[in-house]
Amino acid sequence: MADEGIGGVFGPDWSATGGVVRSICDSLHLPHLEMHWAPSHLHDYHPFTINLYPEPKLLAKALVAVIEDMDWTSFTLIYENTDSLVRMQELLKAHDSQLISEDRVPFTVWQLGEGPDYRPLLKEIQMTSETRIVLDCSVDKILAVLHQAKQVKLMGEYHSYILTSLDAHTLDLGELKSGGTNITMLSLIDRNKYTVQSAIYDLNNPARSSIELDNKKLNLSATTIKTGSALIYDAVQLYSKAVSEMVGDSVRVAPLPCHTPGYYWKHGYSIVSRMKRSTIEGMTGKVELDEKGRRSFFTIVITELSENGQRKIGSWDPLSGITYTRTKSQMDREIYQSISNKTFIVTSRLGKPYLWTKGDNYSGNDRFEGYSIDLIDEISKDLGFKYKFVLVSDGQYGTYNKKTKQWNGLIRELRERRADLAICDLTITYDRRSAVDFTMPFMTLGISILYSKPVKTSPGLFSFLSPLSLDVWMYMATAFLGVSLVLYIGCRISPYEWENPHPCNLDSDHLECVFSLHNCLWFSIGSLTGAGCDLLPKTISTRLLAGVWWFFALIMVSSYTANLAAFLTMERMEDTIENVEDLAKQNKIKYGVLLGGSSLDFFRDSNVSTYQKMWSVMESTRPTVFVKNNDEGVERVLKGKRAYAFFMESTSIEYQVEKHCELTQVGGLLDSKGYGIAMPFNSPYRTAISGSVLKMQESGKLHELKNKWWKEKSGKTCESSKHVPLATNELGMSNVGGVFLVLIIGCTLAFLVAILEFLWQVRKVAVQEKVKHRNFSKKLKQAYTL
Numbered sequence: 001m002a003d004e005g006i007g008g009v010f011g012p013d014w015s016a017t018g019g020v021v022r023s024i025c026d027s028l029h030l031p032h033l034e035m036h037w038a039p040s041h042l043h044d045y046h047p048f049t050i051n052l053y054p055e056p057k058l059l060a061k062a063l064v065a066v067i068e069d070m071d072w073t074s075f076t077l078i079y080e081n082t083d084s085l086v087r088m089q090e091l092l093k094a095h096d097s098q099l100i101s102e103d104r105v106p107f108t109v110w111q112l113g114e115g116p117d118y119r120p121l122l123k124e125i126q127m128t129s130e131t132r133i134v135l136d137c138s139v140d141k142i143l144a145v146l147h148q149a150k151q152v153k154l155m156g157e158y159h160s161y162i163l164t165s166l167d168a169h170t171l172d173l174g175e176l177k178s179g180g181t182n183i184t185m186l187s188l189i190d191r192n193k194y195t196v197q198s199a200i201y202d203l204n205n206p207a208r209s210s211i212e213l214d215n216k217k218l219n220l221s222a223t224t225i226k227t228g229s230a231l232i233y234d235a236v237q238l239y240s241k242a243v244s245e246m247v248g249d250s251v252r253v254a255p256l257p258c259h260t261p262g263y264y265w266k267h268g269y270s271i272v273s274r275m276k277r278s279t280i281e282g283m284t285g286k287v288e289l290d291e292k293g294r295r296s297f298f299t300i301v302i303t304e305l306s307e308n309g310q311r312k313i314g315s316w317d318p319l320s321g322i323t324y325t326r327t328k329s330q331m332d333r334e335i336y337q338s339i340s341n342k343t344f345i346v347t348s349r350l351g352k353p354y355l356w357t358k359g360d361n362y363s364g365n366d367r368f369e370g371y372s373i374d375l376i377d378e379i380s381k382d383l384g385f386k387y388k389f390v391l392v393s394d395g396q397y398g399t400y401n402k403k404t405k406q407w408n409g410l411i412r413e414l415r416e417r418r419a420d421l422a423i424c425d426l427t428i429t430y431d432r433r434s435a436v437d438f439t440m441p442f443m444t445l446g447i448s449i450l451y452s453k454p455v456k457t458s459p460g461l462f463s464f465l466s467p468l469s470l471d472v473w474m475y476m477a478t479a480f481l482g483v484s485l486v487l488y489i490g491c492r493i494s495p496y497e498w499e500n501p502h503p504c505n506l507d508s509d510h511l512e513c514v515f516s517l518h519n520c521l522w523f524s525i526g527s528l529t530g531a532g533c534d535l536l537p538k539t540i541s542t543r544l545l546a547g548v549w550w551f552f553a554l555i556m557v558s559s560y561t562a563n564l565a566a567f568l569t570m571e572r573m574e575d576t577i578e579n580v581e582d583l584a585k586q587n588k589i590k591y592g593v594l595l596g597g598s599s600l601d602f603f604r605d606s607n608v609s610t611y612q613k614m615w616s617v618m619e620s621t622r623p624t625v626f627v628k629n630n631d632e633g634v635e636r637v638l639k640g641k642r643a644y645a646f647f648m649e650s651t652s653i654e655y656q657v658e659k660h661c662e663l664t665q666v667g668g669l670l671d672s673k674g675y676g677i678a679m680p681f682n683s684p685y686r687t688a689i690s691g692s693v694l695k696m697q698e699s700g701k702l703h704e705l706k707n708k709w710w711k712e713k714s715g716k717t718c719e720s721s722k723h724v725p726l727a728t729n730e731l732g733m734s735n736v737g738g739v740f741l742v743l744i745i746g747c748t749l750a751f752l753v754a755i756l757e758f759l760w761q762v763r764k765v766a767v768q769e770k771v772k773h774r775n776f777s778k779k780l781k782q783a784y785t786l
């Protein structure tokens with residue numbers, strides 16, 4: 001062609017001949033315009049080559065920006081071949097695991113394979129629960145991949161795709177619209193804006209040339225124009241603009257013998273330089289080149305597939321980055337509109353007061369009642385959606401099994417997209433937050449201890465003994481006997497305690513000591529009880545002893561009296577625990593927690609030494625102290641006779657305490673957290689539902705609901721132990737009955753002893769007088785007259 005004379009070369013499309021063409025154009029000074037992607041290393045400087053395809057690094061930047069803007073926390077890249085991997089390398093570099101950057105998100109990379117069956121690969125990706133996918137493959141494969149993705153459930157409502165092919169906008173994605181999948185496309189053609197200009201320039205006959213820049217809108221559908229065609233169009237525009245600016249120079253093509261060195265086209269250089277300097281507004285937006293002929297300015301149009309077809313949501317260019325054409329309120333309106341047509345599958349688990357079944361006579365949502373139903377009902381009324389309650393099959397909240405790398409319970413239902421919302425007493429935790437999304441909390445709480453209230457113990461008949469301990473009573477008795485004995489011996493020893501029993505008979509040698517053992521005991525007990533005694537010691541030694549004993553008695557009696565008042569008037573409570581430290585310190589009361597809940601995780605993962613210790617105690621206790629559900633825990637506390645305490649969340653404790661008056665919360669909260677409504681990652685409804693929860697909180701509706709299910713429905717009011725006075729001033733028979741008993745026993749004993757004494761006397765007289773048995777009345781008379 002050069003032999004015949006040409007003014008420039010457009011193309012070829014990316015192929016092995018590209019390099020040859022570039023070299024020939026370089027040596028013949030022929031303007032060479034390329035319109036395809038070429039890796040950066042092929043952009044070694046060729047002064048006569050210009051490429052209108054966006055500069056690869058800049059294009060990758062656009063993709064990185066879009067992903068960043070979507071707040072993705074992870075993504076999967078599906079690439080087709082080595083070229084596609086080279087194209088995506090900038091994206092991978094931006095999220096390289098070596099990078100310490102906040103914007104870095106983890107990603108996985110999969111190769112699409114030969115096809116046409118991509119399902120095994122897509123199924124594998126589906127198993128990873130990844131919902132964000134970047135698909136980089138040739139445009140003719142996209143539809144097949146997406147349809148197969150739909151078949152393996154990788155095209156659900158919570159999935160997001162970015163199609164990197166700049167021709168994706170030409171595809172008919174009609175069938176995929178209804179699935180609710182977010183499909184974002186990047187393209188160079190702004191279908192709302194492009195104009196087609198026609199330019200004709202006859203290089204061989206400049207006089208006949210005419211340039212028609214008539215801005216005529218041709219009746220072409222943007223969806224049919226491929227990026228390659230649009231770029232050719234723009235290349236021609238650019239070329240024609242450069243040539244038109246050189247009209248004065250009478251540009252003519254000349255035959256250039258290709259094989260004879262030294263020949264070149266004299267206009268080539270200035271046309272290429274003008275092209276590099278000029279800017280045109282083409283079908284692919286504004287075209288601007290750098291000095292190396294690479295396209296340094298282009299606009300990427302970001303389109304999204306919605307129910308009404310493809311719609312531009314924003315654009316990216318190297319100078320201003322992403323600019324959204326859709327406003328926040330528009331986006332919110334769209335979400336609110338889509339929510340009102342939806343029926344949410346709400347998963348939950350049974351557990352009072354959040355959810356329980358009414359009976360077999362009901363069907364659908366009517367089967368259930370409780371706080372959760374009311375809460376979702378209020379939200380549905382606010383946002384206008386419908387819902388269907390489904391119970392989770394394993395009845396679990398949701399824990400991550402590190403061995404199987406699987407979640408269970410409600411979290412699993414959401415991750416596997418079997419439900420749109422999970423609602424119950426589901427605690428927002430860091431781990432769960434990394435697997436699902438949560439609304440803002442609708443209830444705040446913390447872990448606390450559920451325990452039985454201390455029981456009042458009846459004072460007991462012998463409570464008058466309580467002021468002094470058994471030891472003291474024993475020591476006192478010993479002291480009493482000891483002092484009596486010492487007094488007895490002291491009196492025997494001391495000569496001054498011996499007296500004439502008949503003071504009138506001064507000559508009598510007979511001396512007696514009144515302090516017989518019997519009298520010593522009488523003296524000691526008389527002194528101790530404060531009653532005194534008619535016998536008093538006379539010598540210094542015995543008086544000293546008596547003085548000390550009286551002092552001892554004074555102190556003991558006053559201590560006893562003081563303590564007795566307190567003991568008799570106070571209601572005795574059983575020993576109890578007051579906080580978690582008390583519980584940790586002892587080993588009489590066992591304590592446990594719910595299996596598979598966040599409270600268990602709290603103890604297991606805690607760094608606080610008390611909780612660590614409690615966790616190892618709980619783990620090693622046999623039989624197990626863990627329970628399968630809260631009801632079992634409550635049952636154990638109720639039946640445990642204060643030998644079992646249960647760690648439970650304060651809100652549930654509040655409910656149980658209202659229901660069972662014998663239960664109480666012990667101590668404060670060990671932590672602080674909240675219950676939230678969970679939903680799959682990336683759920684578009686999160687903001688709307690969170691907003692609704694917030695509204696309910698502000699209007700007091702949440703408080704009202706809590707009162708309804710905690711207080712009104714429990715239908716019971718427990719007398720708070722705080723309002724029962726612990727002490728009363730009056731003493732009842734139960735307090736002092738023992739003293740009466742002692743009195744009665746004492747009287748009876750005294751009476752019996754008196755009879756015994758009498759009988760003894762009768763016997764003595766009878767023996768002396770040798771009275772016959774038969775004459776008992778005579779015996780009696782004699783005994784008394786004697």
Ligand code: GLU
Nearest residue numbers: 397425426427597598599
């Ligand atoms: N609310 C807890 C959870 O979501 C369950 C109850 C508990 O662990 O005490 O895991």
